Amino acid sequence: MRDLAHPDVTEIRLEAVLHALADPQRLEIVRCLAVADREVPCSEVDLAVSKSTITHHYRVLREAGVIRQVYRGTAKMNSLRRDDLDALFPGLLDSVIRAACRRRDVGHPA
Structure with missing residues (x-):
């Protein structure tokens, strides 16, 4: 099975996370x-x-430490590294997700 490189939680930097989310x-x-709250294949988004x-x-x-990717058969499955990000930057992910949902609800492009 192929393993993908992920930063250790100690290597996750705010600048990289903010760049990835920008x-x-x-x-x-x-x-x-976040809405799915489960592993999601790339093709589902x-x-x-x-x-x-x-x-x-x-x-x-993945390289910023925002998501974790693993292979399940031939599919690359994705999930948020919520626990890691919440421990490092409390409230950041929830605030960003709420803002993204509000933006989508008022009809702005994603």
Whole structure:
């Protein structure tokens, strides 16, 4: 089985997390993972960009420590590193997710 590199919790930096969350497409991925509250395959998050761009966005989130990715068979499954992020930056993830949901509810593009 292929293992993907993830930063240890001690290596997660606020600047990298904020950079990862600053992109609207990556923010939509995080919102979808939060709403699902389970492991989600990449293909379940609907983004209007190319497959290679989607792969890039997931990689940025993983390398920043925002998500965990694991292979389950041939599918790459994604989940938020909520416990790690909440321990390092209390309230940050919840605030970002609430803002992303509000933005989506008022009709702004994701």
